[in-house]
Amino acid sequence: xxxxxxxxxxxxxxxxxxxxxxxxxxxxxxxxxxxxxxxxxxxxxxxxxxxxxxxxxxxxxxxxxxxxxxxxxxxxxxxxxxxxxxxxxxxxxxxxxxxxxxxxxxxxxxxxxxxxxxxxxxxxxxxxxxxxxxxxxxxxxxxxxxxxxxxxxxxxxxxxxxxxxxxxxxxxxxxxxxxxxxxxxxxxxxxxxxxxxxxxxxxxxxxxxxxxxxxxxxxxxxxxxxxxxxxxxxxxxxxxxxxxxxxxxxxxxxxxxxxxxxxxxxxxxxxxxxxxxxxxxxxxxxxxxxxxxxxxxxxxxxxxxxxxxxxxxx
Numbered sequence: 001x002x003x004x005x006x007x008x009x010x011x012x013x014x015x016x017x018x019x020x021x022x023x024x025x026x027x028x029x030x031x032x033x034x035x036x037x038x039x040x041x042x043x044x045x046x047x048x049x050x051x052x053x054x055x056x057x058x059x060x061x062x063x064x065x066x067x068x069x070x071x072x073x074x075x076x077x078x079x080x081x082x083x084x085x086x087x088x089x090x091x092x093x094x095x096x097x098x099x100x101x102x103x104x105x106x107x108x109x110x111x112x113x114x115x116x117x118x119x120x121x122x123x124x125x126x127x128x129x130x131x132x133x134x135x136x137x138x139x140x141x142x143x144x145x146x147x148x149x150x151x152x153x154x155x156x157x158x159x160x161x162x163x164x165x166x167x168x169x170x171x172x173x174x175x176x177x178x179x180x181x182x183x184x185x186x187x188x189x190x191x192x193x194x195x196x197x198x199x200x201x202x203x204x205x206x207x208x209x210x211x212x213x214x215x216x217x218x219x220x221x222x223x224x225x226x227x228x229x230x231x232x233x234x235x236x237x238x239x240x241x242x243x244x245x246x247x248x249x250x251x252x253x254x255x256x257x258x259x260x261x262x263x264x265x266x267x268x269x270x271x272x273x274x275x276x277x278x279x280x281x282x283x284x285x286x287x288x289x290x291x292x293x294x295x296x297x298x299x300x301x302x303x304x305x306x307x308x309x310x311x312x313x314x
Contacts, residue, residue: 008287009064016063017049019073020056023080030127031105041106054303057296059083062190065210068286069202071194078135083190085128086146090153090186092117092124097157132193142193149189156181162233168250171240175215179237183218184211205284212277217300219270223263224304227255238266267312271297 024044031040052060062083066076091103095117103120110116132142156178162168188211195203222229222237229236230250239250242262278293297313 006287006289006292009292012064012067012287013053013060015067016060017052019063019067019076019080020052020059023077023084026077027081027084027127031123034123036107036109039108041108043104043106053299057300058187058190059087061210065191065203065206065281065286066194069194069198069200069206071198071200075135075194075198078131079194081131082128082135082193085124085131086190088124089121089128090150092121093154135193136197139197142196145192145196146189149185149192152181153186153189156185160235162235165235168240168243169235171237171244174235174237174240178235179215179218183216184214187211187214187217202284206281206286209277209280209284209286212280213274214277216270216274216277219273220267220301220304220306223266223270224306226253226258230255241266263309264312267309271313 024042028042031037034040059080063076063080066079067073071079088103088105094100095102096114099113101113105120107116107119110119128146129140129143133140136142159178160182188207191203191207191210194200195207219237222239226236226238226242230239230253239253242248242253242258243250245262246259274297275290275293278288278290278296282288294313298310301307301310301313
């Protein structure tokens, strides 16, 4: 499948791709029990590995992490469904906040997208809870842990509104109270249930690596979204760092002509944090090396429209 050079990583991702196809098939069957099944639109892309890598890379990565942690495949399938449901819940809530239409499952018949997304959240919450109770033999503690994480992520998202602050918050504040929940915890949340149920040391360490990768990717997204976030009155880490570095009000920033020194320093710092995350994965047995992490980062940069900055990944 030619995405990465590392044979072991390639095999792991290929296995996860096959598992993902099975997961999507089983989810379809579970949704078939609803009378409105004929009104459900599925936009799964698992027929094309390259599309899966592009749109669902972190789902593949999560499934591979579970596999490399020594978890049995039947339990990986169950955790994979939980990850899918959780991802759809977060996406539906984001759609309500941002007035967008993202995701892989939609329901025809609603003229109001807020109602559609709210309904989808209820469906996936129900399916996720049932799957958690099944794999945990009735132990519901995992659902509480997920809700606590979702609360933290939601609180972090709410703190992004510029109107909450008289002056632009310091980068340290943005990093601690906004990026940790909406970046690190948002990626790490996929492992909350298996971490609790499996008592697996590898998962704990892999989770630490994912947190750092999530923080980095949120930082990279903020660089890409500086002007958009300014227009939408949202707090942005890159903007906060620019204001602090050049002592300039946000309204006076020319987002089309940022200083090369700022761009280089900012992106190198975010790339370094991603590399630290990948190094943690490698240290505790995940089959990835520095060369593979660079390949993956470059592909993630391309997905975000940052091709012109690829040379910072060295």
